[in-house]
Amino acid sequence: MAKPKKTPRPKAETPKGFRDYFGAEVTQRAEMLHKIAQVYHRYGFDALESSGVETVQALGKFLPDVDRPNEGVFAWQEDAEADKPGDWLALRYDLTAPLARVYAQHRNDLPTPYRRYAMGPVWRNEKPGPGRFRQFYQCDADTVGAPSVAADAEICAMLADCLEEVGIDRGDYIVRVNNRKVLNGVMEVAGVLDPANPDNFAHERGIVLRAIDKLDRLGLDGVRALLGAGRKDDSGDFTDGAGLTDTQADVVMGFMQAKRDTGAETVARLRELVAGSETGAQGVDELETIADLMAAGGYSSDRVEIDPSVVRGLGYYTGPVFEAELTFEIKDDKGRVRNFGSVAGGGRYDDLVKRFTGQEVPATGVSIGVDRLLAALQAKGRMSAQAEGPVVVTVMDKARMADYQAMVAELRQAGIRAEVYLGNPKNFGNQLKYADRRASPVAVIAGGDEFDKGMIQIKDLILGAKIAESATLEEWKDRPSQYEVARGDLVAKVREILELNR
Amino acid sequence: MAKPKKTPRPKAETPKGFRDYFGAEVTQRAEMLHKIAQVYHRYGFDALESSGVETVQALGKFLPDVDRPNEGVFAWQEDAEADKPGDWLALRYDLTAPLARVYAQHRNDLPTPYRRYAMGPVWRNEKPGPGRFRQFYQCDADTVGAPSVAADAEICAMLADCLEEVGIDRGDYIVRVNNRKVLNGVMEVAGVLDPANPDNFAHERGIVLRAIDKLDRLGLDGVRALLGAGRKDDSGDFTDGAGLTDTQADVVMGFMQAKRDTGAETVARLRELVAGSETGAQGVDELETIADLMAAGGYSSDRVEIDPSVVRGLGYYTGPVFEAELTFEIKDDKGRVRNFGSVAGGGRYDDLVKRFTGQEVPATGVSIGVDRLLAALQAKGRMSAQAEGPVVVTVMDKARMADYQAMVAELRQAGIRAEVYLGNPKNFGNQLKYADRRASPVAVIAGGDEFDKGMIQIKDLILGAKIAESATLEEWKDRPSQYEVARGDLVAKVREILELNR
Structure with missing residues (x-):
């Protein structure tokens, strides 16, 4: 008996011609x-x-008598049942x-x-x-x-x-x-359609229909040529006209x-x-x-x-x-x-x-x-490709997770999109990088000092990014992008910043 | 050569196990x-x-080495390309x-x-x-x-x-x-899981897991039997227990x-x-x-x-x-x-x-x-299975279609679901039957007389149905279900009736 081969890892790929849509x-x-x-x-x-899923016969246009009726459609045959061949199904x-x-x-x-x-x-x-x-x-x-x-x-x-x-x-x-x-x-x-004999001139009418359907691509001259003797395209190929x-x-x-x-x-x-x-x-x-x-x-x-x-x-x-x-x-x-x-x-x-x-x-x-x-x-600029990111409540002290969850629950109950950082909180820089990747408008920061004082830090990330971009501008001087507020003012302050940035 | 057979008409049927959803x-x-x-x-x-659609290999669980990997999934093989066999795809x-x-x-x-x-x-x-x-x-x-x-x-x-x-x-x-x-x-x-040798007792654990997963169906006694020697079901079949x-x-x-x-x-x-x-x-x-x-x-x-x-x-x-x-x-x-x-x-x-x-x-x-x-x-009665039907503007005089369209456009612009009757208007009874089938709350009626007077008839179909159901009740006496109003009051009157019936 042959030795069983080790199965290679499957490829993480969409099938050819398919894609994923995000956010x-x-x-x-x-x-x-x-x-x-x-x-x-x-x-x-x-x-x-x-x-x-439909039966191929109901979809029509596709012939069930060819071996596999998949001209342009995705089709497959159901398993046979009690000697009856399975139906052909298709998307x-x-x-x-x-x-x-x-x-x-x-x-x-x-x-x-x-x-x-x-x-x-x-x-x-x-x-x-x-x-x-x-x-x-x-x-x-x-x-x-x-x-x-x-x-x-x-x-x-x-x-x-x-x-x-x-x-x-x-x-x-x-x-x-x-x-x-x-x-x-x-x-x-x-003269290419006779109401008394509608089958006459069917060939000519086919050419006329195809010709005018190509108006966008061929222009009036191209269509005119196809109505008459025919048309030679740029490659030299000749298409017969309707005559x-x-x-x-x-x-x-x-x-x-x-x-x-x-x-x-x-x-x-x-x-x-x-x-x-x-x-x-x-x-x-x-x-x-x-x-x-x-x-x-x-x-x-x-x-x-x-x-x-x-x-x-x-x-x-x-x-x-x-x-x-x-x-x-x-x-x-x-x-x-x-x-x-x-x-x-x-x-x-x-x-x-x-x-x-x-x-x-x-x-x-x-x-x-x-x-x-x-x-x-x-x-037209009527729709931004970027979704509104969530407020990110950062984690300074893992033992205070319940307090962070309480903050985020308050924000969500106020209808504000918000989340606690759920990755490894050790590296605070990673948390801010994450907020950046999520296009977060606001980060909430609270560690031991803040909890002792009953305060929290709220950072306006959009304003912060603007300041970082144009640090020399005088006008930003008096606009801090980080605020210390009382814990009870969390929702009000976040809402204020979100509205300012809208 | 064999005579070409006449193609029979296709069956208008959903494939087995599929259905249509309406309204x-x-x-x-x-x-x-x-x-x-x-x-x-x-x-x-x-x-x-x-x-x-995914590749079968990405979906996993289904083996690409059997002839047709459709255990539980709908799968098919793509056409071969340049001697390379086609990928297996699946829903x-x-x-x-x-x-x-x-x-x-x-x-x-x-x-x-x-x-x-x-x-x-x-x-x-x-x-x-x-x-x-x-x-x-x-x-x-x-x-x-x-x-x-x-x-x-x-x-x-x-x-x-x-x-x-x-x-x-x-x-x-x-x-x-x-x-x-x-x-x-x-x-x-x-004693059926040894952290030092996690592979031991795998068979017993499998039985335990399957047993407790059946708690809903077998009840505590049934699960208990499967944890021990085994269980005989109502048909007399015996399932081995975990021992x-x-x-x-x-x-x-x-x-x-x-x-x-x-x-x-x-x-x-x-x-x-x-x-x-x-x-x-x-x-x-x-x-x-x-x-x-x-x-x-x-x-x-x-x-x-x-x-x-x-x-x-x-x-x-x-x-x-x-x-x-x-x-x-x-x-x-x-x-x-x-x-x-x-x-x-x-x-x-x-x-x-x-x-x-x-x-x-x-x-x-x-x-x-x-x-x-x-x-x-x-x-729980929180959701009616019946959607709100449209206001139906009936057609008494085909030549006045533009007037009917103007009415329906006014209603729609006011945010009211409305339509003109687009079937054959000859039989007025059919129009009211249609309104009934659509669960229409209101019918608008205007013929030559009304147009001459600048008036329209508005029929409250929900109230009308109630009156028809309980015609003997005195309380309906003073509540007519059909009103003649000025053409200019169309939207206001329809809205009033819709709100009364809400």
Whole structure:
């Protein structure tokens, strides 16, 4: 028999593409989700929390007939039971697929329309990259079973409210609205969509959809090339175009550039472009209705506007499409000034539960990118990355631990974040280093002398750090950073310092 | 070639052992976690959020050399890359194993001691049962790197504060504290632990530990039998005992029954029992120190008490062990009165990161069972299972949608949960049924007549339901449940009704 090998020590590492979040990273996200949940709730949306694990068959899109159905998802097969092969399970990759499953499963017990919000982690089995992780948060709200465009309008208003609630000022964001039906009308006019034979020209329409979806990256010229003969990229590779004539391509290009100064003018321009198409006219009507409903709710065009250049997701959605963009400028990693860009998106999709029930159920919803929003607030200086540290009660005399605990209990009961130093108290310098590492605003110090006198020392660590930084400044002279106060004044003095430093 | 089979419709089902949570179930848990997080934070604990996925090797306990390491966990193997076999990944089964990994990985960047809290779902690949799910929440706080018993005392105080913060009254709970070292002392005295040869009697000690861990289920007599020759259960099966003599067994039994009226008397009784054992004396000293620190912090024995009958987890922990029990009675499923029982537990364990680093790092912590706490608050009637429904603005005239949206926007801006009915408005009865299903407190009704007059109808649905229930009562006569008010008084009137019904 082989000698048993000694087991090597396991590596203390997160799996590739995963990360840990510490302190303020966690609490700031939790606060943001809480604020957004409050807005969703005020709009009548109910919370839903499904589990992270779904059957692969319910998630869909991933084929159970390949050996291992893990295209983009983390999946595994349950153990077989009594000769029955185990089910394939997977981690959810978004919150919409679980909503479809939940709605199909519980539809008899749910109100119609069903407004729900959901927030939580989702997982993608993709190659991780810088800033791209395999677990991240989504924060969605959807209305299921409401065909009315008023449901879309409501989502736009709610999105604007959410952004303001989390600290994005009015004027620093815009919710832009477009409509897939208008694009369909445009494609009819351009001759690549025949309402009588919807399967015709499917290939050309695919190229058109992919082309306009790349507007951000390729610019108008690049999209124009793909609508016509095709496009050679910088590397020399050639991508086949849709083969539209100039006249046809002009209609599509006109769509993306249809935005005018006012909503009414934009709507008028779109009407010109889709003249003769029933679907197109319906799409323009919907945009007009959304604009009217927004105005009625007090949401003017500085918050929500019609903008046909919103093309992302037009291939996926079936009606109105919305996107929230932050309009202020930030500096990127290389110091270049650029717009912050998109932080949320959504739209109407009408086949939510068809896979399960065969029935078409209309749905519309939005997904807010909380991690991008947090980054935006940090870039604007609205959110410090540093959490407020605790008051640290240092330990000068181990035998007096009960007295230190009593101090810290008093502070906590007064609602002040506080702790006793629980490491080895021998080296007092280590205690102050610890307080520094915790970003403590205040240290409390009491040894034998102080206990005898009924006094304690309270050190303002923030002021102390400032004095240390600029020791030559005259103005600090008269501001001591350490105070001796009566034991009974502990809470009052600490509170005074915390408020001064706020 | 075989004809492609038609894919059957997928089943809309949660995987076995998983469930969905709706509305108040989600928000009440979120509120409870938020309140507990605030207490943890006030005590100086920092948030930590690790991902749901860990490597199997970091999680430990599960052997990577079996074909599929999924004993109790959900695990899968990553795809191979460049001839290197893929890593085995798994969903975390608790929050302690990830803490060990995080601390070992980041220890140079973390303060010492490191106080952290974590809350989130964990997954167990176990046979589901009634009320037992394969995904559930944990809510932990741990202090790593603090050998001082003051760290344990702090956890006990924090646990008491958490319970009161979420709505358990003082007197309705007790935090009970025991110590593994006292049990070790008892085992020395009983002759089944030899400090000079700690490997001796390991088999007997195992039986003793398992026996006392079953105190709740077997009672004192059952445990006594297992300490001696063995025990025959109701089915006739025989379990071998530890073979202790009566004198030896009496010492162990005395330990579990050592609780006296006051902490001081209990401590004195424990000192008698462990006389001659160094470890035992140390354990008793620790319990005495915890009692002193509790008293100094204002936590008297009606909140935290020394109780040697706390035996759960004594096999796992290495020093102080704590358990929070709710002391009020509830009726179980069969109508029997019983104590609600344990809602939290924890203790000291000193080998947190040893697997990774070889170093012993002391740690102590607590885990609060949020789902059991929620059930307790519901049993006490402190928490309604029904969320507050939205005000529903009904739709009498589809063409006036902008007016309805304006109403609902006003209500929401006033902080009132409200929505427009977004289903098909044709059948007005359906709209009121919808309002009923949503538990709406108020319906707003306005048709052509009302718009012409500048008036709206406001219906108090809660009062309306009461009137419908007890229509004969004279007292309702003068209380109409529907009011006609001026359009401008919408928010004021709705608020008045909401406050009356609160």
